[in-house]
Amino acid sequence: MFKYKFPRPAVTADVVMFTMRADDLAVLLIRRGADPFEGSWALPGGFVDENEPLERAAARELEEETGVSGVPMEQLGAFGNPGRDPRGHTVTVAYFTFVLAESVRARAGDDAADVAWHPLRSLPLRSSFSPRAKPRTRSKPPPITLAFDHDVIIDAALGRLRERLDDPLRPSRFQLVPPRFTLAELQRVYEVILGRTLDKRNFRARLLARGLVEPAGATARKTGRHRPAQLYRWNR
């Protein structure tokens, strides 16, 4: 038991981890196996330990629940509306990141009954998220319910992620693509995140004119019955 003179809100850290999956922007959620919102999907996260830096708490919870570590995170902000946690006043500090889906070894554990990527289009969010001008017809997944105010947090994280990519002036801190990538791959990531199509020639011209990317050797990849694409890497 820990005693204090004044009541204290609990403090948690949550992580919104985005990835690109099957041409959709997806976020990693865990299905809650415990008391509040049992059965609902929630962001990975949990209580901040005593004398634990906030970002470390977020990274720890992320690692415990998803196996992901070492990814750069950005703080999104604090969310502390009373009522967001039925157990009592809880302030959460949210972080967000973008990772390659392959780098995640999701594993259920602790309070998590299940871990899975969820396309944003399948989530009940306020933001009208329409990832492609030409959405590939696909059977829509059934709507799911999100725990706490995690819908609001995911919405805010999406907004910030878009801000970060709004000008492709400099490379993102996040790993949007593997170390070697085709420009078409990179463009697809931008398009899905920003929710609009980009002009292929303008996109390539900008990246090359500013020297952001450089051809990665004479290497090319063969992926279908069409011309193989040049591979690029980030410049410095």
Place this chain on the structure above:
Amino acid sequence: MFKYKFPRPAVTADVVMFTMRADDLAVLLIRRGADPFEGSWALPGGFVDENEPLERAAARELEEETGVSGVPMEQLGAFGNPGRDPRGHTVTVAYFTFVLAESVRARAGDDAADVAWHPLRSLPLRSSFSPRAKPRTRSKPPPITLAFDHDVIIDAALGRLRERLDDPLRPSRFQLVPPRFTLAELQRVYEVILGRTLDKRNFRARLLARGLVEPAGATARKTGRHRPAQLYRWNR
């Protein structure tokens, strides 16, 4: 006494309130009259009450210590490094705002032994803050000490404030100038915050071309032995 199964960090809310004062960017600080950092200067702020929304806590503390209320605030983020408060692990959620100095009726009270505006150039900050290309020669105030990690928070707030004004595309949420203002006044505010000079003709042309401001009647003000300036108001 309040008891919890697990230790909890304390949660506070702090406010970085900027203003324009004597052609300098200034921030409002209170001199601490109580235990940790007694005698040092600190941001107005304090503990978040149970079931109190974070922004309301920030507004309440601001009102209690400065008499300012009803100003729009923006959340800067959460700061929770262990060691930032010698009393124990404390997470603070920082907000920032910009107000007209006249609107503040500063009054010492509670834990505050004194309340005063401090020019940023007199504070020990990391950011090389040089508000004017032509700094008016002025006797430098003696250096002061800041409590907690408030130097870091003020630095971050300055960065965000600058981001908000970086493109004068739309009017700020904050009250940078009185309801009626001259374009020179407005330009001076931008210059001081951004820390660089702006071209008078370009500045005016942009504001007018986009219809952000409009002349406030035929009114003019006479302030010296020179031509009086046209007054403007924000458009909508």
Place this chain on the structure above:
DNA sequence: TCAAAAGTGTTTGCTATACACCCATGA
């Protein structure tokens, strides 16, 4: 008449955008 700040246009270069066809490859 002078000091002080107000006010006013044009040019130039960059950046964003729009736009359509040929190329290389494997099936």
Place this chain on the structure above:
DNA sequence: TCATGGGTGTATAGCAAACACTTTTGA
């Protein structure tokens, strides 16, 4: 040979930046 995605250049418009002199007023 054909379907598929890879790859390329140019023209235009809008915006940002640089730049200097005249006007109005009160002392």
